[in-house]
Amino acid sequence: MARPTVREIAAEAGVSIATVSRVMTGKAPVAPETQELVHQAVERLGVRARRPVREGAIFVRCPYVLTDYFGIIVSSIAETLDLHHRRLVLNAGEAAQQTPALQNLSRDPAVAGAILILPPEPDEELRSLRSQGFPFVVVDPRTTLPADIASVSAAHSTGARSVTAHLTALGHRRIGFIGGPTEWLSSQARLVGHTSALADVGVLPEPDLLRSVEPTTEQGYRAAVSLLDQRPTALVGFNDKIAVGALRAAHERGLRVPADLSITGFDDSDISRSTTPELTTVRQPLEEMGRIAVSLLLRLIDRHTVDALHIELGTHLVKRASTAAVSQVSL
Structure with a gap:
């Protein structure tokens, strides 16, 4: 069994390498509480080193239509796992939401770790799984996670602010x-970004101009129909599907996009380039999210020291033909 290095002990204890050296050699005085931090770190690292590295497949749970x-995320995860010669066990589809999938994961010897995509499970289940020492990574968490649960997501607030x-x-x-469900972390973050951009030009968000719906084309259409009664000059959609629904509502109302009404989406999915006009949207690095999730999980499985457990990846505004300068007529 390899002994932990001074650098590893320092990272684990949250002290400097020099402090660890002083504690280990006893050649210089160190506060008793600091000594205790170092000794506890050595013990924790020793326990991890004695724990065998988990072999086996990676469980990927995505209880939604792919x-x-x-x-895109699941395909990226699968390709990356293949490069690492790890087998994938996929639990997907909306029917999977009704199946308790996390309870016995840590006791399955054939599974080394898991990647959970937008998990619908309550936080208590995720905390319970973490307390069992089972390595897993959450992609695009619904809610704010505890500090010791690894996650990968896009910078939702920054992306919404840019659009x-x-x-x-x-x-x-x-x-x-038109935001997503209010309880989703991504919805909250995007509303913050939207509000921040309005504040930059001295505008307060009006409650009559805010909607929260399931992110589908039909719900986007219905939300847009109600919003158009408020005479907005632009509509911001939580995703590209909602924006497509908004395009339909505008067409039925006889509004020209973007001459009378600008519309934006989020995700830069294939449909954003299939509409007329093509959608201005925010590109999320979905493939990179999958790759980073695998990399982070494999480091956890191999018991590497991981300093950044919550990773946010940058987004990119993609300007297309669905947005234009505000029409003087609409004012």
Whole structure:
């Protein structure tokens, strides 16, 4: 069994390498509480070293239909696991939401770790799984996770701020916002980004211009129909599907996009390039999210020291034909 290095002990204890050396050699005085931190770190690292590295497959849970957003992430995870010669066990589809999948994971000798994509399970189940020492990574968590649960997501707030700032730069001030479910972390973060961009130009968000729906085309359509009664000059969709629904609502109302109404999406999925006009949207690095999730999980399985457990990846605003300067007529 390899002994932990001074660097590993220092990282585990949260002290400097020099402090660890002083504790180990006893050649210089160190506060008793600091000595205790170092000794506890040595003990923890020793326990981990004695624990065998888990072999076996990687359990990937994505209890949703594997189209667009989810399909890209799962495909990236599968390709990356193949490069590492790890077998994938996939639990997917909406029916999987009704199946308790996490309870026995840590006791399955054939499974080395798990990647959970937008897990619908309550936080208590995730905390319980973590307390069992089972390595797993959450992709795009629904809620704020404890500090010791690894996760990968996009920078939702920054992405939403960029698209609303794009609209305000075009002169828009009455901007309708169609968000996802209010309890989702991504929905909350995107509303923060949207509100921040409005504040930059001295505008407060109006409650009448805010909606929260399931992120589907039909729900986007219904939300847009109600918002258009408020005479916005632009609509911001939680994802590209919602934006497609908004395009339909605008067409039925006889509004030209973008001459009368600008519309934006989020994700940069295939449908964003299949509409007329093509959608201005925010690109999430979905493939990279899958690759990073695998890399982070394998480090956890191999018991490497991981300093950054919560990783946010940058987004990119993609400007297309669905947005334009605000029409003077609409004002």
